[in-house]
Amino acid sequence: MGKGISTLLAVLRRRGFPALTTFAAVIGASFAYLSVTPSLYETSARLILDDKQASVSELGRDLTQVTNTGVGRNPLADQAELIKSQTVLQLATSKLNAQSKDGATGDKLSPGSISSRLKVVIVPATNILELRYQSPNPNQAAAVVNALSQAVVEENIKTISTEATKVRQFLERKVPEARQRLLNAESAETRYRQQSGVVSVDDQTKSLVGSLAELENQERILAAQLQETRSRDASLRQITAAKNIPNAYSSVREGQDEQLKVLRTKLADVETKLIEARVKFEDAHPTVRDLLGQRDELRALYAEQTARVGSGNSTTSSGDVANDQISQKLISDLIANDVERLAVQNRLNAIQKMRANIQSRLALLPIRQQPLTVLTRQREEASESLKFLQGKLEEARITEAQKVSNIRIIESADVPELPASPKRSVVLVLATFFGGILAIGLVLLLEVLDNTLRDASEAEELLQLPLLGVLPRLPGTKLSLEPAEQFLDDLTLVEPYRMLLKNLEFRSTDNIRVIVVSSPLSGEGKSVVVSHLAAVSAMLYRRTLIIDADLRKPVQHTLFNIPSRPGITEVINGTRNLLGAVQPTNIDNLDVLTCGELRGRPSQILESPTMKSLVAEAAEHYDLVIIDTPPLSACADASTLSQLSDGVILTTRPGFTLKEVLQRAVSELTQNRIPVLGVIVNGMTSDTEKYYRYPVEDYQSKLPKPLRRFTALGSSSKNSADNSRSK
Numbered sequence: 224m225g226k227g228i229s230t231l232l233a234v235l236r237r238r239g240f241p242a243l244t245t246f247a248a249v250i251g252a253s254f255a256y257l258s259v260t261p262s263l264y265e266t267s268a269r270l271i272l273d274d275k276q277a278s279v280s281e282l283g284r285d286l287t288q289v290t291n292t293g294v295g296r297n298p299l300a301d302q303a304e305l306i307k308s309q310t311v312l313q314l315a316t317s318k319l320n321a322q323s324k325d326g327a328t329g330d331k332l333s334p335g336s337i338s339s340r341l342k343v344v345i346v347p348a349t350n351i352l353e354l355r356y357q358s359p360n361p362n363q364a365a366a367v368v369n370a371l372s373q374a375v376v377e378e379n380i381k382t383i384s385t386e387a388t389k390v391r392q393f394l395e396r397k398v399p400e401a402r403q404r405l406l407n408a409e410s411a412e413t414r415y416r417q418q419s420g421v422v423s424v425d426d427q428t429k430s431l432v433g434s435l436a437e438l439e440n441q442e443r444i445l446a447a448q449l450q451e452t453r454s455r456d457a458s459l460r461q462i463t464a465a466k467n468i469p470n471a472y473s474s475v476r477e478g479q480d481e482q483l484k485v486l487r488t489k490l491a492d493v494e495t496k497l498i499e500a501r502v503k504f505e506d507a508h509p510t511v512r513d514l515l516g517q518r519d520e521l522r523a524l525y526a527e528q529t530a531r532v533g534s535g536n537s538t539t540s541s542g543d544v545a546n547d548q549i550s551q552k553l554i555s556d557l558i559a560n561d562v563e564r565l566a567v568q569n570r571l572n573a574i575q576k577m578r579a580n581i582q583s584r585l586a587l588l589p590i591r592q593q594p595l596t597v598l599t600r601q602r603e604e605a606s607e608s609l610k611f612l613q614g615k616l617e618e619a620r621i622t623e624a625q626k627v628s629n630i631r632i633i634e635s636a637d638v639p640e641l642p643a644s645p646k647r648s649v650v651l652v653l654a655t656f657f658g659g660i661l662a663i664g665l666v667l668l669l670e671v672l673d674n675t676l677r678d679a680s681e682a683e684e685l686l687q688l689p690l691l692g693v694l695p696r697l698p699g700t701k702l703s704l705e706p707a708e709q710f711l712d713d714l715t716l717v718e719p720y721r722m723l724l725k726n727l728e729f730r731s732t733d734n735i736r737v738i739v740v741s742s743p744l745s746g747e748g749k750s751v752v753v754s755h756l757a758a759v760s761a762m763l764y765r766r767t768l769i770i771d772a773d774l775r776k777p778v779q780h781t782l783f784n785i786p787s788r789p790g791i792t793e794v795i796n797g798t799r800n801l802l803g804a805v806q807p808t809n810i811d812n813l814d815v816l817t818c819g820e821l822r823g824r825p826s827q828i829l830e831s832p833t834m835k836s837l838v839a840e841a842a843e844h845y846d847l848v849i850i851d852t853p854p855l856s857a858c859a860d861a862s863t864l865s866q867l868s869d870g871v872i873l874t875t876r877p878g879f880t881l882k883e884v885l886q887r888a889v890s891e892l893t894q895n896r897i898p899v900l901g902v903i904v905n906g907m908t909s910d911t912e913k914y915y916r917y918p919v920e921d922y923q924s925k926l927p928k929p930l931r932r933f934t935a936l937g938s939s940s941k942n943s944a945d946n947s948r949s950k
Contacts, residue, residue: 238669242662249658253650264361265643268368269634270375272302272350281618302630303343303352306375312337315374319366337367351633361639368636380628391619394612401609408602415598419591431585438578445571452564459557482528490521688889689730691872691901692723694752702751704758705784707810711762720759727900737838737848737868738900741861742875743888745776745854748905749874753851754782761813765846768805769815770838772864773853774825777818783808790819795833801840816841829860838867855888862895870900877906 235242305311312334320331342355354371358364497514504511701710710716727735740756742749753769760767771779772791780787785806793799794816805814828834841848850868852861865871871892892899 235666238666241669242666245665246658246662249654249661250651253654257645257647257650260645261359262642263357263359263644264364264639264641265355265357266361266364266368266636266639267353267355267634268372268632268636269346270352270354270372270630271633272299272352272630297345299345299350299352303345305378306343306352306354306371307338307341309334311371311374311378314378315367315370318370318374322366322370332363332367337371341367341371354636356636357643365636365638372632372635376628376630376632379630380626383627383629384623387619387622391616391623394616394619398609398612398616401605401612405602405605405609408598408605412595412598412602415595419595428585428588431581431588435578435581435585438574438581442571442574442578445567445574449564449567449571452560452567455560456557456564459553459560462553486521486525486528490518490525493518493521688873688899689726689901690904691726691730692719692903694719694723694903694905696906697751697755703782703784704754705782705809707758707808710755711758711810716755717759717762720756721763723756723903724760724763730901731869733869735869735900736842736846737850739850739852739861739865739868739871740874741852741865741871742854742873743856745857747854747874747876749854750778750782750851752874752903752905753849754779757813757847757849758810760847760849761810765812766844767813767847767849768841768845769813770841770848770850771816771818772829772850772860774818774821774828774860775853775857777821779815779851780817783815785815785817787817788819790817791834791837792819792822792828794819794837795828795831797833801837802844814845826858826860826863829863834864835867838864855891862892862897865892865897870898872900872903874903874905877904 316332316334316337337356340357344353344355345351346353354368356364356368356371358367493514497511497518500508500511500514506512506515695716697710697716701713701716704710727738740749740753750771750773757767757769769779770791771777774791777787780790785808789799789804789806791804794801794804801816804819805816807814822828838848838850848868850864852864855861855873861871873888889899
């Protein structure tokens with residue numbers, strides 16, 4: 224967490240200036256926008272699309288009904304577009320221009336100017352439309368919105384009234400036609416009723432069905448009675464042995480006649496005598512013949528009398544005559560039952576004929592009913608159609624006169640007191656937000672595009688080499704060591720170089736006498752590092768020599784303010800020896816071998832055998848020899864001289880050293896088997912504090928000025944003694 228915060232702070236320090244510049248530019252642009260943008264006043268009114276208006280007619284309610292007539296269609300969206308139509312805008316413009324004569328709304332307006340600043344918003348989950356309008360004139364804004372609202376309502380009333388008028392005109396043409404159709408249907412139905420005799424099918428059917436049911440009931444009763452008389456007839460015939468009704472009737476009449484009774488008695492006596500005579504005599508006997516003659520006479524007389532009493536068509540023997548009362552009673556019952564049977568049979572036949580007649584009439588009734596049903600239906604349809612059209616005609620007249628609308632104003636526009644745009648707070652908040660976003664984006668972009676080394680930890684992690692020291696950025700007055708006190712008396716600058724020397728001692732098993740200081744690129748401060756490192760080494764009582772081997776761009780003589788000659792070229796040429804060519808400085812124990820006279824082939828000088836002898840001789844006379852060489856990317860001088868030394872130190876500078884160049888330089892040194900002692904991060908500012916926590920500035924500020932350098936020298940003397948013991 225702490226590492227992430229420190230990394231973020233480091234990034235902000237590196238990119239703070241462009242980020243602040245970007246942020247300030249956005250804020251400045253927002254202020255410029257606010258200064259040049261005119262103020263606009265906004266006001267609004269609300270309309271509701273309401274289909275529950277108080278219309279006294281159903282047609283009025285239908286015309287004001289809000290319905291969705293298509294998939295995905297919204298009546299509010301349709302109404303919003305109608306508000307922006309030329310008809311409504313023109314009507315509102317006419318009202319506004321009429322008011323502008325009184326100076327209430329300012330300049331004259333056109334539909335186009337109103338439409339460009341008008342905004343119609345549908346309030347979510349409601350049937351409410353909100354009209355918004357912006358204008359530099361607050362009075363004009365309120366007047367425009369109110370005029371538009373009134374124009375919308377008037378246009379809606381006009382539209383509904385127009386629809387009602389069209390409906391009325393249509394119905395006025397259709398009602399007479401419907402009335403004539405009703406008259407024709409009624410006439411056709413009346414004619415058919417007269418022709419078919421069908422008055423009321425339902426009543427007639429009901430009456431016939433009732434009569435049929437009654438006849439069927441009577442038929443069942445008569446059938447039962449007929450069956451009863453037949454059963455009784457069979458029983459009486461069996462008892463009386465009557466073969467037929469006329470004979471039975473005759474036997475009863477004959478049995479009840481007095482003369483016949485006398486004749487039957489005489490005839491019975493004669494027959495008795497005849498039987499007795501035949502028993503005694505033969506048939507030829509006169510007695511028998513006499514009795515036979517009497518019998519025949521009596522029979523003839525009896526027959527004559529019987530014919531007189533009976534029907535004349537039947538003859539009954541004397542044995543079949545009902546003489547006793549029981550026989551007469553039974554035969555009388557038989558005759559009466561037969562009469563009753565015939566009567567019941569006749570009545571049953573009559574009822575069956577009547578039932579068949581009614582059934583035939585019922586069967587014909589549906590056939591006659593079908594045309595009547597069609598005619599009745601036509602008449603009823605014509606009547607209903609006429610009634611409906613007449614009702615709608617009255618509704619259309621009422622709606623046309625009532626002037627109903629499904630839009631009404633629920634909130635009128637007020638004159639705004641404060642401008643709606645530009646909103647200073649919103650603009651500044653947005654500018655702050657986007658300015659911050661742009662600043663952060665710029666920082667991220669610069670970080671992504673920046674391939675340079677950023678801090679000491681990144682150098683150590685990137686190269687996998689020991690970090691020898693983190694050196695502070697030197698002020699311009701302390702780059703030169705003439706006078707050296709300005710640098711050596713500043714403990715905050717000296718201690719990092721002292722730590723660099725200690726790291727070289729502690730991290731090397733051998734005694735380091737000759738080191739090469741170089742850098743991947745030019746401009747990373749290697750020459751300043753060489754001069755100030757040598758100054759600190761000399762301050763710590765080490766005999767130190769600086770060899771300025773950068774024959775292409777030497778700077779050591781300028782840093783110490785000494786002549787550039789004699790130097791290396793004179794020693795190589797043999798005109799001077801090493802000790803005769805070195806130049807002392809105003810710092811004790813510190814000498815400098817400058818470049819000498821510059822020539823056109825510096826690589827030839829450094830590759831000469833004499834250069835190797837020069838370095839070896841310097842190592843014999845001095846405790847520490849520091850060779851300043853050109854950058855590794857410029858030439859091979861640093862690699863050549865590193866072979867004559869105990870190792871090379873690479874100088875890097877955050878924000879300047881390219882990672883790729885640094886990695887390539889280290890790779891080449893490693894492949895060439897040149898020992899790399901470590902890396903120096905030069906030119907650090909606030910990041911140096913995390914490596915040197917001890918408050919040397921506070922300590923130094925508390926000392927008197929004459930003692931400050933003494934304290935530094937004393938500390939250096941102690942370290943030098945420790946050094947000598949370690950050697």
